[in-house]
Amino acid sequence: MDEKRFEQLLLTVQKPGRYSGGEINSVVKDKKDVDVRFAFCFPDSYEVGMSHLGIKILYSLFNERPDIWCERVFAPWTDFEAVMRSNDIPLFALESRDPVKDFDFIGFTLQYELSYTNVLNMLELAGVPLLAKDRTDFSPIVVAGGPCTCNAEPLADFIDIFFLGEGEEADLEVIDLYKKYKHNGGTKTDFLREASKIEGVYVPSLYDVKYNDDGTVSSVTPQFDDLPFPIRKRIETDLDKTYYPDEFVVPYIEIIHDRAVQEIFRGCIRGCRFCQAGFIYRPVREKSVDTICRQAKALCDSTGYDEISLSSLSTSDYTDLENLLNRLLEWTEKERISLSLPSLRIDKFSDELLEKINHDRKRGLTFAAEAGTQRLRDVINKNITEEEILSTCKTAFEGGYTAVKLYFMMGLPTETYDDIKGIAELAQKIVDTFYQMPNKPKGKSVSVNISVSNFVPKPFTPFQFHPQITRDEIISKQQYLKECIHSRKISYSYHENKTSFLEGVFARGDRRLSKVLIKAHEKGCKFDSWDEFFDLEKWLDAFNECGLDPEFYANRERPYDEINPWDHIDFCVSKEFLIRENENAKKAITTPNCRQKCSGCGANVFGKGVCFEKR
């Protein structure tokens, strides 16, 4: 594309910085010097995709290799998509502006189900056939990774290779195998067949799925005897030895998380029963304090960021947090770098912790309480008590905070209207806590924000068997909660029920949904996670035209002996364990966390991590 014309067109759209490339630390190589070109696609906007840690890790990892050039691709916003279509600009990669269809690999990261239509739209914009079976040329190979691959059956018809679990090793092994086939000649079929033998690689076209008359899965069969079955995920067993980037691409425009992100551990010890991440990233593996300090320092030096976020699923569960923070503060204070600790647990919040992260800016605090009553918190295994919530809020108020935000979920298994009312009552108690403080700041008011999302049952959680509550029930519960709130100090926000419904359908969907995705894509569905673009009517039409009932996927109780569409995928938490946990949930019996007691989930097969720590 003519550069003059391209720049002219960029000026006609919002935020040209989304498409311009050329950011600090972006990697430009000479295409003549590389063997494999990898287009790393994030199926959402630049601002969302650039905030994602996984893409940064793999981008740098691939580009460390002189024979690979990995470039970034994001879903163009609708204004630029229109410009691209009317000027015949195919989907291009940011670094080289070369068309994505000429790359060796097109790799998607699947972070949430509602990005699936963007995957299709990006393939179409690239000029690549959507269906894997129609892509008969050797390249590009379309691959996908990310948490949704634990059940990416709805995308099975479009993707050549899924990477299950963590990609650092399997990705490079597949690239190396590809190089061999590219140079020695060979068919795509042979390559895929050989790739399927790499641990953590799932080639969906090599497995046949049959269905019963009632729509449930009757069998999943590998086409060859030597194919792995079930197909197990891959993980990094020693995070101190795992690659971590010392550079991030630093965007020109403001993105969602515009800071250095330092990963401190993977997995979560807690086992909250609603939380997919808490199960699919098992077992917990920590980085050492030394590793974290070294990596964080390198990142700050290379990016010029003045904020580091310590990233994990539950940062306050890091075993040596106090020591870690002290070590980091040794240099961050001097260099005016602030630390932020997302994902703090409400029961682990202390004065000292507050002191350490409390610099000059006093922002509000956010905690996840998840459910309004103790009974329901026990059902979901959240393992925090009301006293802990209130005493944490008191600590925060005494530390000068006046705003607290609490996350809750609606539609959890066994939930009643009393549990909903409990959300409002808990918020009221927090307001009262503020006013009962003898030394409360004069002239200051408190604000308690309760944010309620809709629970979506996910594969590989104990709640994978449960029906999602219907949209009508959500609406009526949302309305009821509104009526229960009597204080103007409490603000209440809730989530659109239609998107949650569709998320629920695709989370536990099967391969037949590929057809629905095509129909929805043809009707113009994209950016479905953005309320302003989401159009449920189009989706319902798409289901209708395919003769499929979305409620079959979302709102149905699944018996334990039913074959789930994801049962041939092995994320190393056993179905027996999930059933045991679900039974405990029904009786509101909590399960101790991984550091207290092993519950036998199955993640110890890797021989590493929390399963082998001394208790």
Added chain:
Amino acid sequence: MNRLMIRLIRKSGIDIWYTEGFNPHPYVTFALPLPLGFEGEYEIMDIRVMDDDYDISLIPEKLNSVCPRYIHFERAVEPQDKVGNIAFASYDILFDDNGEVSKALSSFLSKPSIIALKKTKKGDFKEIELKDKIKSYEISTKNGDTLLKIILPAGSNDNVNPSLLLEAFYGENTDVYYCFNVARTDILNASLGRFI
């Protein structure tokens, strides 16, 4: 741009002055910020270095070593003019030449009155007369493209963004011509000397 500069400065290790309010932030200002999509050939950024004995001639090299492509630091000097002394800026505006653009431009610019519509802060439009604001201009060709060199008022007292002029031009000439590059080549004081 502000964010980028702050990060480059931090990356380069130059210790600069932070504001001293409740929320200290690095002090970086631009004498005359460049509109989005323009090229800048002479841009000025003000920073305050903490160490009084710091050899400021080292600054460009330090910043260039951490800088992305297309941005280059020329030199660092003690300020000589006050920012309020900025009066004009010169621009090079390139048009795709279809044989007629230079004629259209010269007849457009030699009209007795050139009215442009400017969006006011309230959101409505105000008509402004550009004719007497154009300090000077010259039309020529460069590598087969048509080049308009023009000097327009700039700075805090009176500022004319060349886009205003271009829009007025397009307005009268439909959209058969298009300009593909605007470069601000210099920042000038009232006597058309270079602002330093």
